[in-house]
């Protein structure tokens with residue numbers, strides 16, 4: 001991110017636990033402590049982070065909390081998806097016991113989607129629930145995962161199989177923080193922004209198309225409004241459907257095949273966003289085969305992903321192996337594949353029972369091995 005000169009924006013999301021504010025402001029990290037104090041969220045804070053983010057931003061976070069009179073401690077774990085598991089949870093619970101974390105404490109998730117999901121689940125479950133504040137530090141987490149209250153960890157056999165809905169009390173988005181992201185991570189985050197655009201925000205899609213080159217180079221001028229638009233769209237949809245029973249399911253666009261690819265690659269080969277971009281290509285192809293999407297719109301999505309630097313071709317993976325991971329997808333029931341189709345830019349539809357045969361044809365035509 002080269003320049004950040006945007007003014008503060010605040011919006012909110014509704015949850016069964018109450019409404020929470022989402023504040024976007026360059027330099028927000030420095031104000032974290034005073035916002036938490038003003039909201040009386042706790043007297044003591046545990047900042048949960050990964051080692052990479054902790055080295056970059058924990059000092060500023062802790063300083064801000066101390067300045068506000070909040071006693072703060074840092075706990076961290078190794079970065080990456082491979083830390084999003086039960087073992088990490090157990091270690092964190094043990095550290096919480098050692099630290100004497102009690103009911104007057106709050107949890108601050110400082111990091112990307114992995115930290116948000118792990119720290120969120122710890123906040124949901126330790127002492128049956130402590131207040132949670134998200135401070136997302138990746139494009140993906142700022143645009144998407146910090147909002148909506150989904151928390152949890154992976155099992156070896158599938159993504160996000162253990163988790164809870166647990167809404168934060170506050171989300172603090174400081175767009176300056178993403179400047180230190182490795183370019184590959186930032187671009188993977190753009191996939192989730194493109195997903196929101198394709199699923200429900202045609203205007204955001206046009207913004208991404210218009211500024212794709214700058215976005216691929218992580219220029220903050222178009223990036224910050226893109227993050228804000230995606231985060232707003234997400235806040236709106238999760239407010240209507242907190243528990244993912246209805247309309248929220250369209251945010252899983254690209255994720256059925258995306259999650260299966262991630263598992264197939266041992267959570268190593270593709271970053272989440274990269275797998276989602278490939279999943280979006282599969283979803284568009286299925287939609288074309290189902291007669292829902294025009295070839296022109298499929299190409300339009302393809303061009304945008306290419307221009308954002310998400311230009312990897314669909315891998316030559318075995319469809320049989322891919323299907324063994326689809327089985328565990330939480331959206332699949334009784335052997336049918338639940339799937340999010342697209343009917344055009346900004347229009348997605350949940351489909352309970354997609355025929356496997358169509359999915360096989362789509363994957364084959366993209367280059368997967370039958």
Ligand SMILES: NC(=O)c1ccc[n+]([C@@H]2O[C@H](COP(=O)([O-])OP(=O)(O)OC[C@H]3O[C@@H](n4cnc5c(N)ncnc54)[C@H](O)[C@@H]3O)[C@@H](O)[C@H]2O)c1
Nearest residue numbers: 052079080112113114115137138140145150177180181272
């Ligand atoms: N809860 C939800 O609603 C939701 C939504 C989408 C994705 N997710 C989950 O989010 C996860 C992916 O999140 P992610 O892409 O943010 O991954 P991540 O949290 O692993 O972060 C990516 C990498 O960037 C590093 N990093 C983070 N912030 C940085 C910064 N500012 N500067 C430099 N390095 C930084 C991290 O240490 C890590 O190595 C997946 O597990 C996915 O399932 C959850």
Ligand SMILES: [Zn+2]
Nearest residue numbers: 192255272276
């Ligand atoms: Zn995702």
